[in-house]
Amino acid sequence: QVQLQESGPGLVKPSQTLSLTCTVSGGSISSGSYYWSWIRQPAGKGLEWIGRIYTSGSTNYNPSLKSRVTISVDTSKNQFSLKLSSVTAADTAVYYCARDWLAGTYNWFDPWGQGTLVTVSS
Amino acid sequence: SYELTQPPSVSVSPGQTASITCSGDKLGDKYACWYQQKPGQSPVLVIYQDSKRPSGIPERFSGSNSGNTATLTISGTQAMDEADYYCQAWDSIHVVFGGGTKLTVL
Numbered sequence: 001q002v003q004l005q006e007s008g009p010g011l012v013k014p015s016q017t018l019s020l021t022c023t024v025s026g027g028s029i030s031s032g033s034y035y036w037s038w039i040r041q042p043a044g045k046g047l048e049w050i051g052r053i054y055t056s057g058s059t060n061y062n063p064s065l066k067s068r069v070t071i072s073v074d075t076s077k078n079q080f081s082l083k084l085s086s087v088t089a090a091d092t093a094v095y096y097c098a099r100d101w102l103a104g105t106y107n108w109f110d111p112w113g114q115g116t117l118v119t120v121s122s
Numbered sequence: 123s124y125e126l127t128q129p130p131s132v133s134v135s136p137g138q139t140a141s142i143t144c145s146g147d148k149l150g151d152k153y154a155c156w157y158q159q160k161p162g163q164s165p166v167l168v169i170y171q172d173s174k175r176p177s178g179i180p181e182r183f184s185g186s187n188s189g190n191t192a193t194l195t196i197s198g199t200q201a202m203d204e205a206d207y208y209c210q211a212w213d214s215i216h217v218v219f220g221g222g223t224k225l226t227v228l
Binding site: 047060101115 | 123152153155157164165166167170171176208210211212215216217218219220221222
C-alpha cells in the first residue's frame with residue numbers, strides 16, 4: 001500500500017524559498033500512470049492545488065502560483081519536491097503531497113500524505 | 123477561472139440522509155470527486171468519477187453528477203461522518219476544489 005510522507009522546514013522567512021520533499025513508500029514512484037501533486041490548506045480554510053508532476057518530468061501548475069512554483073522528481077530516491085519562491089505570510093499553510101490519478105480529462109487524489117505545517121515568519 | 127460552490131454547512135440527524143451539493147458551470151460534463159476531512163487529519167477520498175467508491179469506503183456514501191450540480195449523499199448518517207467535505211473537479215488541465223462543507227451530525 002502506497003504511503004506518502006512530507007518533510008522539510010517548518011519555518012521559512014518572508015521572501016525566501018519554501019522547499020519540501022515527499023517520499024513515497026510501499027511502491028515505486030515510477031510504476032503505473034500516476035502523477036504526483038502538491039496541495040495546501042491554510043488554517044481553517046479550504047484546499048488549494050499547487051501543481052503536479054509526472055515521472056517523465058512533465059508538470060502542470062496552478063496558474064495563480066505558476067510564477068513561483070517548481071516541482072521536480074527524483075525517481076532514484078522515490079521522491080518528488082516542491083519549491084515555492086518569494087514566500088509571504090499568505091503562504092503559511094499545511095502542505096500535502098498526494099498521488100494524482102489522472103485519467104484523460106479527470107483526476108482524483110489518493111492517498112494523501114499526513115501533511116506538514118509551514119509557517120512563513122521572520 | 124472555473125469555480126465550484128458548496129454550502130458552508132449542512133446539518134443532519136443521526137440515521138438520516140445527508141446531501142451535500144457542489145455547483146459549477148456544466149459540472150455534469152466533467153467528473154467530480156469528493157473528500158472527507160476530519161479535524162487534524164488529511165483528506166480521504168470517498169467518491170471518484172462522480173459515483174465510484176474506493177475500497178474501504180462504506181456503502182452509505184454515494185455520489186451523482188448532472189447538469190450544474192454534483193451531490194454527495196450519505197445514507198444512514200453516523201456520528202463518525204461528521205467532517206468537512208470537499209468536492210473537486212478538473213478543468214483545462216487544472217484542479218479545482220470547492221470551498222468545503224462542514225457536516226454536523228446532531
